[in-house]
Amino acid sequence: MVQIAELSKVIADLDEPKVLKLVEEFLASEPSEADLNRAIKACQDGMIEVGNRYEAKEYFLPELIFGAEILKEVMSRMMPRLKVAPARMGKVVLGTAHGDIHDIGKNVVRDMLEAAGFEVYDLGIDVPYQQFVDKVRETNAQIVGISALLTLARETMKGTVDAMKDAGLRDRVKVIIGGNPVDEKVRAYVGADRFTNSAAEGVEICKKWVEA
Ligand code: B12
Structure with missing residues (x-):
């Protein structure tokens, strides 16, 4: 073993x-x-x-x-x-928060979401707020995932969520934040719906959202 x-x-x-x-x-x-x-x-x-x-x-x-x-x-x-399910679960716009270049965890989540049947639009690292907004508009995605490893990125995750509010999109999407330093306190500050420190849990949360 x-x-x-x-x-x-x-x-x-x-x-x-x-x-x-x-x-x-x-x-x-x-x-x-x-x-x-x-x-x-x-x-x-x-x-x-x-x-x-x-x-x-x-x-x-x-x-x-x-x-x-x-x-x-x-x-x-x-x-x-990973066993790949046919794409049918829903759409996720994913990226690493502005100012943060860590992407290993984000890439794991992307691959696991895709394997679960989600269509994932990966915006990469250090993603400006407007890029999240534009991609949600363009794709009509139901979920936005923001990854962050730097403590400082709590500000830019909040900035991203605020930009979605300003664009009138916040009520149309669920927002999940992930990465090693995020917790309930950060989630509340950022204004996200859920947080996780595990890609597997993140996928389960997204599945429940689209199945609801
Ligand atoms: C590897 C690494 C790097 C690599 C990144 C390479 C890359 N392509 O990503 C390099 C060397 C480039 C790097 C650079 C820096 N790093 Co660095 N880095 C790390 C390290 C050691 C590991 C991160 C990692 O890959 N973990 C493995 C992955 C699999 O785990 P994860 O990211 O947590 O992801 C999992 C879950 O959290 C979840 N998840 C992640 N994102 C998301 C998103 C969603 C939507 C969902 C659902 C789930 C989810 O899924 C994953 C799988 O389960 C961490 C240490 C740590 N404690 O994490 C430091 C760490 C994050 N780095 C740190 C620092 C300081 C830096 C630098 C500033 C260093 C410097 N002086 O330049 C720069 C940052 C520059 C910038 N602007 O971002 C600090 C941050 C401190 C802080 N409190 O902010 C840490 C914590 C190290 C430390 N203890 O000091 N780093």
């Missing part, structure tokens, strides 16, 4: 050969969707530890970048294993 928990440790240690070996073994074991979600969570935990070590000045920017590269490698191997 592949030790999913071991993944967190070897990612935190930035031990790329061991990470890739574990991932290979894990994928060879024909993991279920639940196991894939557990593995993604383990990677996320490993990256949180990378961030902690960065904060503690044990790691520096090159290590942060290396960690991101390892994680991208891992995700590029894991994501194709």
Whole structure:
């Protein structure tokens, strides 16, 4: 049995050969969707530890970048294993908040939403408010997802939601925010409908919204 928990440790240690070996073994074991979600969570935990070590000045920017590269490698191997449902669930406009360039988590959510049958319009990183507004208008999407890893991005997430209010679109869409630092307090401040720190939970929330 592949030790999913071991993944967190070897990612935190930035031990790329061991990470890739574990991932290979894990994928060879024909993991279920639940196991894939557990593995993604383990990677996320490993990256949180990378961030902690960065904060503690044990790691520096090159290590942060290396960690991101390892994680991208891992995700590029894991994501194709998601079973893809035919697109019919609904439309989601997704992007990383203005001022924030972190996109690994956002890309995981995008792939998982697509696998669940959502049509996702991914606006990328550092997305200006107006771009969210324009895309919602253009696509008639029912859901807006904003990703943020920087504490400061709470301001720009709020700016995005406010811009949707000003454009008269806020009542037409559900807004979900995600990323490691978001919580109920941030959700309330931003004016989003829901928050999550997990892509899998985010997908479940979006499914419930469109099924309601
Ligand atoms: C990798 C990384 C980077 C990479 C990013 C590469 C990339 N392409 O994304 C690089 C090296 C570029 C980087 C840069 C910086 N980083 Co950085 N980074 C990280 C690190 C280590 C991991 C983030 C990550 O990828 N996690 C793994 C993913 C899978 O997890 P996740 O993002 O949480 O996503 C999951 C869920 O949250 C959810 N989710 C995410 N988004 C969404 C959205 C929706 C809609 C839904 C439903 C769900 C959802 O789904 C995902 C899967 O479950 C974090 C540490 C941490 N604690 O998170 C620091 C961290 C976020 N970075 C930090 C900092 C300070 C920076 C820099 C300012 C450093 C610098 N001096 O330049 C710059 C930022 C520049 C900018 N303007 O944005 C700080 C932020 C501190 C703060 N309080 O604001 C952290 C917390 C590190 C730390 N502890 O100090 N970083």
